[in-house]
Amino acid sequence: MTNTIPQDLPLRNDLIGEVPYGAPQLDVPVCLNVNENPYQPEPAVVDEIAERVRQVAPTLNRYPDREHTALREAFARYLKRESGVWLDVGQIWGANGSNEIMLQVFQAFGGPGRKALGADPTYSMYPEYARDTFTQWLTVPRRDDFTLDLDALLRAMGREKPAIVLLTSPNNPTGTILPMDDLEAVLKASAEIGVAGAKDGVHPVVVVDEAYIEFRDPGMPTALELLGRYPNLAVSRTMSKAFAFAGARVGYLAASPGIIDCVRIVRMPYHLSAVTQATALAALEHTDEQLAQVSHLRETREATADWLKHQTWHGQPLKVADSQSNFLLFGGSFDDRDRIFDELLKRGVLIRVVGPEGWLRVCMGIDEEMARFREALTEVLAQLEHE
Template identity: 60%
Template sequence: MIVAVPDSQPRLPLRPELAGLEPYGAPQLDVPVRLNVNENPYPPSASVVADIASAVEAAAHGLNRYPDRDFAELRADLADYLHRESAVRLDPAQLWAANGSNEVMLHLLQAFGGPGRTALSFAPTYSMYPEYARDTSTEWVTGRRETDFSLDVDHATAMIAQVRPSVVLLASPNNPTGTALPLEVVTGVLAAAAQVPGGCVVVVDEAYAEFRRVGTPSALTLLADHPHLAVSRTMSKAFGMAGARLGYLAAGTPLVDALRVVRLPYHLSAVTQAVARAALGHATELMAQVEGLRRERDALVTWLQGRGLQVADSDANFVLFGVFDDRHSIWQGLLDRGVLIRETGPHGWLRVSVGTPEETAAFKAALVEVAGL
């Protein structure tokens, strides 16, 4: 009898542009101090956990039914939160949410990108942006940031006129640099995008907005006058809800309605909606943690600078620092001492998330030992 042996490397009709690629992801290692993915280091309090558990229990009684596919109550709660946080009153119809801001961004590229269209950003910036473009068959083009990681509005305007993108992605605060964009830069980009034939959506990614320094405004304040603007946020960082996977976006109603066309049916589970609404009910408590993390960040910047290192201005919950001739050896040396940070950004730079005081102390001690500071 002849037995067919399965081919260990079957021929699959993989898209050519995906051949040989590795999936995105920072290292997930079990070490004592994990400061590599910009998580909030503080777990939810007992009161937050209790309210989440109660909300999930209530939702569980109806899990035989599909959830509200347009999550009207969650959108209303998000609108209320943004009013308190940024003093901008939005109609719930102007809010959109998905499984993390990653899915929000994918919805944007599905709706406004695609074959024959271009997405533009300015490097260095978030490393997932080109993957959203790739996955939607959108051409990806990058301009440059300045040596201090700011964005020159004249350069941005020239790139928009040259490339004629359908989507411009601006992270503010920027990842991995932590740099926030002044509103005059954003309005300059919006003005240039308004001249693109066929239209251009400008997305300001404010995943770390709650950590911005006092006096740094949100692009939410520009929404009323710019229907081609979208501002994305997340509950992963400031709210300490990375495991809940809830990202959201604010924009004009026509832009939001376009995202409703491309989303999968019932893409936000009843459990996700319940968890997010319960956490939003504790926004005041959770934002008090944010203030402490801001202080830790600023103290860490001062400490790194005092050791003779270059440090990028940060309005986020992480710090980009360098410059090292062999950054990988520094990264590995820290890891060998139980401290995991991120090897990312421009050549020679490293990024460390702001942790608890104890985690920051462990990072400092390890860095002094490894780098000889």
Template identity: 55%
Template structure:
């Protein structure tokens, strides 16, 4: 037997991860470029110091206080409100998704999404021995609802994964698309991944509003993006309480540390400040999309804090040209496309200058 005795389907696979390079302008992993204020950081430090005095004890495994605070925050997105019993959290939305696949996927079951989609989804399916089925989006990255519904009815997935805004394209789903697929997937759950939900454009609703109408709907969020807390690793979801109860079966004991709970609660107390740059980033995104289009490039409509643009005969050469000029973006998405995270005004100016030079260099 080959050593180590790894599962055969995992042999030769590289671990997931974007390049982490020390360059002046890092616009490749959709981070919020604005960190917490000194006052917010001090409050988090005080909260963590308090938790440190009780580290000899296990944390609250039901993290009731945190779930209550997250429910209050989510309730601002729906007139129906959200209760603590409808909320679950884990170490980043990645662990939330993995727990959902552990609970509702598995051998003999199907997880389904529509390409292009988040590149980690098939890995969650693989890791839980769940069959992975991939439909296709249209050329503008929207969903043909009739075709999508037919695929769901044909394959009867136990989990449907719908990022909205979509990663890597930035496009959001209309409420009717979510409702249609929830009705089609009666024997499974439909997960609307709103990791970038706070960046959606005015008038684009959150799927949280649809929770009372669909017991199989799950809406996931993260504190990594709009909350400027990627280093905190806190993701969460809202769903029917029965779904939260089911996740308890597969969660690891005391999976959220006392330190994580304390830091997340402190960050939520500073939500207005941490979310204060969202409008500025939206404006910078829209301006960047317009600028890219003036350069003759295709750009996907974006409700996220990034823009997908192209197309290039050799996208790697463009990516490398930007990197050579100290600007790191992401080589991801369909062939020929690149994705840039929205940074500060200065960072976006550096990106535009570098891309202008690369395009002029690449021009025939």
């Protein structure tokens, strides 16, 4: 999209030259670029959603429950089932996607003179939350295998005294999981340092973004299990990914009541519409159906990773980052990844140019889509190798 902003508009100086964030939305047969669950809701779920919306439609002349209490109760029941962690309503907060959750976190704890610290490569929206809230965004590099360099992060925490330490598990775009021992080390360190621009005795908030956590292998822990021991921990979740609900835009935060109350200060009044709340409640009533394909998508991820590792580029096997998500970062040595992306797109397959140079990311689709991806990538690599 071209920039059509007139020069005489008083756009903030720091936004001049910026373009809106977003992955390409193209009408192609195989879309494997935005990490969606590719399986549509079952007809019973669609019917339940329609019925719930029909029930609230006559009340749309009134504002919705601004505390979305019923939805928070439903989130609590889901988290108890999914992770074995029981939380009170006061420990949960919902919003329009985890994007809004993260923006509210930055609004509450960031701001002029404040810093947020992450580990690169990571989700490309984090710098934009920081920019939009006048928060300084800092990162430490991950190791070559994309695992967290814990020592580097702890040193940066002590040096920079951030208000927010933001870690992602599984990490986007790499799929890397965050070990609980590393997270505990970060949480313990955060209790010993101050926050630049804050009064004495204030400590950083540690936020773990678990947007893709349902795709982890069974038995792997979640940061939710540490909430009872660390009051400065906050865990972000979403219904967009494993829950097959990206179009509904529903995310939520689990944290101490104190953190939730801080976020409530900056939320817009009635930010979750009655329709959004009804839709989310209907989907949560059908958790089994919504998550029915998660195990198959895990299997697809593992099979695709194995297949990619047997492909070559300039005589060397492709690298594939270890992933606990529904996507794979692959390549590692592509000297013109944009050309590979374009050639795949010509064949009707849309993936993502993201992450470090030399890498591409593909998310898991239905079986027929993955077959077409494999076929197209084989053609493209062979063509470019012989040019």
